[in-house]
Amino acid sequence: MTPLLELRNVTKVFGGRGFDQHRVVAVDDVTFSISKDVPSMIAVAGESGSGKTTLSRLLLGVDSPTTGQVLYQGKDVRKLSRVERKAFLRDVQPIYQDPFGVYNPFYKAEHLLFTAISKFGLAKSRDQAHALISEALETVGLRPNEIFGRFPHQLSGGQRQRVMIARALIVKPRIILADEPVSMVDASLRATILESLRVLNRELGISVLYVTHDLTTAYQICQNILIMYRGSVVEVGDVDHVIANPQHPYTQLLVSSIPRMRATRDWEHDANEDVGSTNGVSRKSFGCKFADRCPHVKEQCWTTQPPLFQVDDNRASSCFLHQGASVSETNDISQWMDSKT
Amino acid sequence: MTGSVLEIKDLHVHYETDAGNIKAVNGVSLNLQRGERLALVGESGSGKTTTALAIMRLLKPPAKIVSGEILLNGRNVLAMNEEEMRLMRLDKVALVTQAAMNSLNPVMSIKDQLTDGLEDHGYYESKELRRARVQEMLARVGLNPEVADMYPHQLSGGMKQRVAMATATALNPDVIIADEPTSALDVVVQRQVMATLGRLQRETNASVILVGHDMGLIAQFADRVGVMYAGKLVDLQPVQHMIENPLHPYSRLLLESVPTLEKKQEKLIGIPGITPALINLPRGCLFRPRCPEAMDVCAEVEPSLTQIYPERWAACHLFTDENSTQETNA
Numbered sequence: 001m002t003p004l005l006e007l008r009n010v011t012k013v014f015g016g017r018g019f020d021q022h023r024v025v026a027v028d029d030v031t032f033s034i035s036k037d038v039p040s041m042i043a044v045a046g047e048s049g050s051g052k053t054t055l056s057r058l059l060l061g062v063d064s065p066t067t068g069q070v071l072y073q074g075k076d077v078r079k080l081s082r083v084e085r086k087a088f089l090r091d092v093q094p095i096y097q098d099p100f101g102v103y104n105p106f107y108k109a110e111h112l113l114f115t116a117i118s119k120f121g122l123a124k125s126r127d128q129a130h131a132l133i134s135e136a137l138e139t140v141g142l143r144p145n146e147i148f149g150r151f152p153h154q155l156s157g158g159q160r161q162r163v164m165i166a167r168a169l170i171v172k173p174r175i176i177l178a179d180e181p182v183s184m185v186d187a188s189l190r191a192t193i194l195e196s197l198r199v200l201n202r203e204l205g206i207s208v209l210y211v212t213h214d215l216t217t218a219y220q221i222c223q224n225i226l227i228m229y230r231g232s233v234v235e236v237g238d239v240d241h242v243i244a245n246p247q248h249p250y251t252q253l254l255v256s257s258i259p260r261m262r263a264t265r266d267w268e269h270d271a272n273e274d275v276g277s278t279n280g281v282s283r284k285s286f287g288c289k290f291a292d293r294c295p296h297v298k299e300q301c302w303t304t305q306p307p308l309f310q311v312d313d314n315r316a317s318s319c320f321l322h323q324g325a326s327v328s329e330t331n332d333i334s335q336w337m338d339s340k341t
Numbered sequence: 342m343t344g345s346v347l348e349i350k351d352l353h354v355h356y357e358t359d360a361g362n363i364k365a366v367n368g369v370s371l372n373l374q375r376g377e378r379l380a381l382v383g384e385s386g387s388g389k390t391t392t393a394l395a396i397m398r399l400l401k402p403p404a405k406i407v408s409g410e411i412l413l414n415g416r417n418v419l420a421m422n423e424e425e426m427r428l429m430r431l432d433k434v435a436l437v438t439q440a441a442m443n444s445l446n447p448v449m450s451i452k453d454q455l456t457d458g459l460e461d462h463g464y465y466e467s468k469e470l471r472r473a474r475v476q477e478m479l480a481r482v483g484l485n486p487e488v489a490d491m492y493p494h495q496l497s498g499g500m501k502q503r504v505a506m507a508t509a510t511a512l513n514p515d516v517i518i519a520d521e522p523t524s525a526l527d528v529v530v531q532r533q534v535m536a537t538l539g540r541l542q543r544e545t546n547a548s549v550i551l552v553g554h555d556m557g558l559i560a561q562f563a564d565r566v567g568v569m570y571a572g573k574l575v576d577l578q579p580v581q582h583m584i585e586n587p588l589h590p591y592s593r594l595l596l597e598s599v600p601t602l603e604k605k606q607e608k609l610i611g612i613p614g615i616t617p618a619l620i621n622l623p624r625g626c627l628f629r630p631r632c633p634e635a636m637d638v639c640a641e642v643e644p645s646l647t648q649i650y651p652e653r654w655a656a657c658h659l660f661t662d663e664n665s666t667q668e669t670n671a
Contacts, residue, residue, distance in 0.1 A: 192613075
């Protein structure tokens with residue numbers, strides 16, 4: 001597997017230096033790559049503050065790692081030549097959470113699309129540009145005549161978000177980094193937008209990194225998933241295995257907290273009121289970050305960081321519960337991602 | 342459950358703009374029983390939050406309650422003067438919003454904020470009594486006594502949302518309106534906060550109106566679900582029926598668009614089309630342009646909310662011709 005975009009032992013620290021207590025390790029020694037040959041659909045999930053957005057910002061090159069490297073085609077993204085940088089900017093396209101913030105309210109919506117075309121010199125004439133745009137809009141399920149000539153405020157949230165996906169499409173990227181692309185749109189549109197991401201992956205061969213807190217949609221559209229907790233990857237692997245049969249106690253907590261759509265009132269227990277907040281032990285952990293909330297905490301968890309244990313063929317979990325299972329030589333988590341399509 | 346606590350009769354709320362009146366709530370009628378948990382769902386702009394705020398009478402211009410009645414314990418809220426209404430809020434009907442946790446005053450300790458509302462309602466108490474009351478309020482929402490002396494920035498989102506809930510339930514209101522109380526929280530915290538809200542409801546036997554869009558959450562919490570579309574209530578039935586056998590085509594599509602963990606879907610299906618502009622409402626059923634089962638009659642006659650089976654109401658022509666009791670909601 002040749003990696004197109006790669007994180008190598010990347011750590012990102014925000015705030016104070018040294019022993020300053022405001023120091024936050026947003027991403028803690030993560031290594032993984034997105035393949036050049038096989039288009040993948042990977043979910044990065046976790047609660048707020050788990051480092052999932054920082055991870056995608058590092059991949060985009062808008063944040064620089066504190067230690068470690070972000071590599072594009074094997075080269076550090078901070079050291080690319082002008083030509084290479086342009087290729088990088090074209091190959092890796094972001095889609096953000098807020099489809100309102102990216103538009104300039106003084107320009108019509110299509111301005112954004114024409115800009116992308118002129119920046120990358122994708123069309124020779126305005127007519128050709130127009131045709132390109134129309135095609136991209138149709139791919140994401142929009143009627144071009146409903147978009148052209150409209151100002152951003154005249155479009156619905158779902159339309160605005162889909163225009164953003166169309167923009168990402170026009171430049172023909174190889175990777176789309178979608179950071180919570182549907183958390184601000186309605187349930188009825190959510191399905192439509194996620195479906196268009198899946199079409200990009202299946203039919204156009206674009207790799208998608210889907211950053212989300214919503215395990216249900218991740219389960220529906222992705223093949224592989226990384227579960228992050230306070231900057232570390234705690235479980236990684238095939239989404240069917242991870243969601244159907246979570247192995248790490250944190251993943252188990254997350255999956256059990258998803259409200260299931262059945263009227264059985266599984267939640268009506270007072271015990272749920274502080275489930276997973278603490279296990280009653282107040283102690284600073286130098287090992288596993290989940291130690292103070294974990295119901296299965298053992299002495300070694302407080303002192304030693306658990307490695308990723310291989311639990312089954314396509315999955316690893318970073319928990320001493322699996323002690324005895326094999327541990328890989330490298331910490332590259334891509335090895336547990338099954339890259340079938 | 343003894344009798345209705347809240348009765349909304351043919352409520353109309355308009356947003357008055359230069360372009361015309363936006364009919365945000367367009368003839369909503371419903372009854373809330375004592376101790377009942379009712380959920381209101383719908384897309385953004387369906388009028389669910391506007392309905393909730395109308396009950397609190399907290400709508401600000403350009404929003405205007407045009408007509409209708411809101412009876413709280415038999416008294417019409419809309420006929421009250423500002424002072425009467427102020428006394429009703431918190432005492433009889435309280436609101437917890439999504440932004441509640443951001444509405445705490447950053448420079449006021451939690452204990453002062455908890456008792457602020459009480460003082461507004463004339464509860465001036467001795468220091469000891471006050472301290473005891475604060476402890477009781479915190480215990481009620483499952484927070485430690487130490488929280489009393491803390492400030493909002495020291496609390497997590499879930500804790501702040503609980504403080505807001507403690508404030509809202511301090512005077513044992515008859516109706517608690519929870520407008521997306523957990524949409525800003527992580528799933529684990531959401532489960533905790535909803536469990537707290539559920540227990541509070543059981544302990545005080547208050548009625549709850551939960552406004553939301555997460556069908557899973559609603560299934561876990563509500564007794565009855567009302568689906569709103571374009572300012573109207575189009576489907577209203579007990580939660581079990583709503584999930585297993587929704588009546589209105591819109592409810593069915595809404596439920597089908599929710600991804601589940603139970604089985605992997607080959608294709609995710611949204612609801613095609615967009616909600617109608619609420620300024621010039623077309624004739625007939627407002628959902629017709631998006632409805633897979635639209636008939637000729639739908640373009641002409643607007644269906645009204647009708648009892649189709651016992652306890653199960655829907656506004657759709659699919660049901661009004663056969664096997665219905667033809668009983669229009671008053």
